[in-house]
Amino acid sequence: MATGSTEGTVRRGRPGYDQETVLRRAVDLFNRQGYDATSIGDLARELGLTKSAIYHHVPSKEHLLALALDEALDGLDAVIAEAVQDRPGVSAYDRLRTAVRQSVEVLVAHLPAVTLLLRVHGNSDVEQQALARRRAIDERLSRLVQDAVAEGAVRDDIDPDVISRLLFGMVNSLVEWYRPGGPVDATVLADAVAALAFDGLAVRER
Amino acid sequence: MATGSTEGTVRRGRPGYDQETVLRRAVDLFNRQGYDATSIGDLARELGLTKSAIYHHVPSKEHLLALALDEALDGLDAVIAEAVQDRPGVSAYDRLRTAVRQSVEVLVAHLPAVTLLLRVHGNSDVEQQALARRRAIDERLSRLVQDAVAEGAVRDDIDPDVISRLLFGMVNSLVEWYRPGGPVDATVLADAVAALAFDGLAVRER
Numbered sequence: 143m144a145t146g147s148t149e150g151t152v153r154r155g156r157p158g159y160d161q162e163t164v165l166r167r168a169v170d171l172f173n174r175q176g177y178d179a180t181s182i183g184d185l186a187r188e189l190g191l192t193k194s195a196i197y198h199h200v201p202s203k204e205h206l207l208a209l210a211l212d213e214a215l216d217g218l219d220a221v222i223a224e225a226v227q228d229r230p231g232v233s234a235y236d237r238l239r240t241a242v243r244q245s246v247e248v249l250v251a252h253l254p255a256v257t258l259l260l261r262v263h264g265n266s267d268v269e270q271q272a273l274a275r276r277r278a279i280d281e282r283l284s285r286l287v288q289d290a291v292a293e294g295a296v297r298d299d300i301d302p303d304v305i306s307r308l309l310f311g312m313v314n315s316l317v318e319w320y321r322p323g324g325p326v327d328a329t330v331l332a333d334a335v336a337a338l339a340f341d342g343l344a345v346r347e348r
Numbered sequence: 349m350a351t352g353s354t355e356g357t358v359r360r361g362r363p364g365y366d367q368e369t370v371l372r373r374a375v376d377l378f379n380r381q382g383y384d385a386t387s388i389g390d391l392a393r394e395l396g397l398t399k400s401a402i403y404h405h406v407p408s409k410e411h412l413l414a415l416a417l418d419e420a421l422d423g424l425d426a427v428i429a430e431a432v433q434d435r436p437g438v439s440a441y442d443r444l445r446t447a448v449r450q451s452v453e454v455l456v457a458h459l460p461a462v463t464l465l466l467r468v469h470g471n472s473d474v475e476q477q478a479l480a481r482r483r484a485i486d487e488r489l490s491r492l493v494q495d496a497v498a499e500g501a502v503r504d505d506i507d508p509d510v511i512s513r514l515l516f517g518m519v520n521s522l523v524e525w526y527r528p529g530g531p532v533d534a535t536v537l538a539d540a541v542a543a544l545a546f547d548g549l550a551v552r553e554r
Contacts, residue, residue, distance in 0.1 A: 176382075235550070296549050300540045304532060307525050308518055308544055315517025326510060334506045338514055342548030343502045344441070 159189060161199045168206045169254040177207060177258070178265065204268050211262065211272040214255040217248035219275070222282045235295035238286050239336055245313050246332040250322055257317040283310060309339055365395060367405045374412045375460040383413060383464070384471065410474050417468065417478040420461040423454035425481070428488050441501035444492050445542055451519050452538040456528055463523040489516060515545055 159167075168185050175184070182203050186193045200206055225241035249256045259276070262269045284306040290296040296305070313335060320331065365373075374391050381390070388409050392399045406412055431447035455462045465482070468475045490512040496502040502511070519541060526537065 295551055297543070297547075297551055300543060300549075301532065304537070304540050305544065305549060308521070308541060309549075311521025311524065312514055312518035314524075315514070315521050318517065318520075319513050326507065331510070334510050335514060337503070337506060338511065338548075339544065340548050340550045341503075342544075342546050343506075343511060343515075344546045345501055345503055346552075 159191070159199065164189065164196065164199045165206055165209055166254070168200075168203075169210045169258055172207070172210075173254055173257050173261075177203075177261075204266065207258070208268045210255045210258050211268065214248075214252050214259040215272060215275045215279070217252050217256075218245065218279050221245055221248055222279050222286075225286055226282050233295060234286060234289035234293050238283075238290045238296070239340055241283065241286065242309060242313065242339060243332040243336050245310065246316065246335050247328055249313060249316055250320065250328040250331065253317065253320070253322060256314075260314055260317055280306070280310070312339065365397070365405065370395065370402065370405045371412055371415055372460070374406075374409075375416045375464055378413070378416075379460055379463050379467075383409075383467075410472065413464070414474045416461045416464050417474065420454075420458050420465040421478060421481045421485070423458050423462075424451065424485050427451055427454055428485050428492075431492055432488050439501060440492060440495035440499050444489075444496045444502070445546055447489065447492065448515060448519065448545060449538040449542050451516065452522065452541050453534055455519060455522055456526065456534040456537065459523065459526070459528060462520075466520055466523055486512070486516070518545065 164185075167189055168180075171180055171185055171188050180203070182193055182196055185203070186196050189196070221241055221244040224244075225237045227237075229237075259272060262272050264270050264273050284303055287296065287302045287306045287309070291298050291302050291305075296302075316331070316335075320326065322328070370391075373395055374386075377386050377391055377394050386409070388399055388402055391409070391412075392402050395402070427447055427450040430450075431443045433443075435443075465478060468478050470476050470479050490509055493502065493508045493512045493515070497504050497508050497511075502508075522537070522541075526532065528534070
């Protein structure tokens with residue numbers, strides 16, 4: 143899917159909007175007032191279109207939700223698929239640390255879609271499927287943490303499941319405050335998260 | 349406020365419920381289906397009472413929200429008030445580390461109330477006041493992080509505001525998965541959060 147548009151003004155030379163723009167505006171609206179509380183009529187008003195013009199672009203509200211959740215999950219799936227791949231000379235620790243950094247980058251690059259994903263509670267088939275994909279990602283990350291503990295690189299005095307939840311709880315909490323274009327660059331942020339999580343905040347004895 | 353009841357079965361010898369029990373059940377219902385989407389009628393059905401019986405205990409839905417938000421905020425205020433107090437021989441680093449541990453303990457002890465607090469978006473005066481109290485707590489924590497950086501105990505290569513947001517983002521993310529009575533004890537969890545954040549996950553060279 144084409145991504146990276148930061149403004150809802152992409153057009154294709156004819157009046158109205160393309161599907162990508164409708165999707166961006168829909169996701170923003172879902173995040174602002176809640177998916178369940180948002181109707182296609184609300185979205186039409188937001189875009190200054192009629193409902194039938196919206197249905198020209200998308201078959202349903204749920205289709206927009208599915209597109210957004212897939213966008214977020216595809217990004218995270220790619221990170222984890224690379225991270226769990228055994229490669230000669232690359233430790234589980236290095237792959238885990240990279241996965242944390244890249245998760246931050248995916249979250250920043252797809253912030254509205256990831257925000258929507260993290261608020262999904264399973265009220266429909268689309269949401270249930272997204273939650274199942276999220277659980278599968280969490281399980282693979284949890285096994286990667288276990289591998290990094292087993293190789294002696296990650297501390298073994300904290301339950302690996304707790305480590306996994308704290309790590310990705312910290313990453314996910316970024317949706318509450320991080321705004322692209324603000325004072326903190328995405329790469330700087332990814333480095334900060336990895337440094338805090340793996341090296342700790344305490345200054346080591348010099 | 350009397351707190352710490354874990355069951356919704358406390359009664360005072362007369363038929364029906366006391367205010368504390370009504371509050372616990374209301375907070376659970378707010379967390380389950382959303383505060384805005386919950387009516388006093390819903391709460392009455394949940395408790396098997398009439399609406400007028402509910403109004404015998406509490407003047408309004410908003411009063412229940414205010415009680416719950418105050419419970420969460422009073423707990424966090426107490427932690428931060430102690431943490432920002434200068435004491436001879438106690439470094440800002442030690443006070444920060446203690447504040448992180450105690451924040452986890454408050455979150456666990458008042459999980460439903462803190463969960464509700466973290467979902468508030470400022471849709472009413474009560475919510476706006478809670479958000480203002482939250483911001484004041486965040487600002488005091490952020491200054492404590494700055495003090496710990498200034499004394500040379502916390503790394504200075506990450507913006508102190510980012511440190512503060514990551515630290516308490518990790519703490520707050522516990523509401524997404526932690527359940528009291530499960531396999532992870534609150535003290536163990538508080539130790540794990542502090543160890544991850546301050547000492548890091550990476551095993552230090554032996």
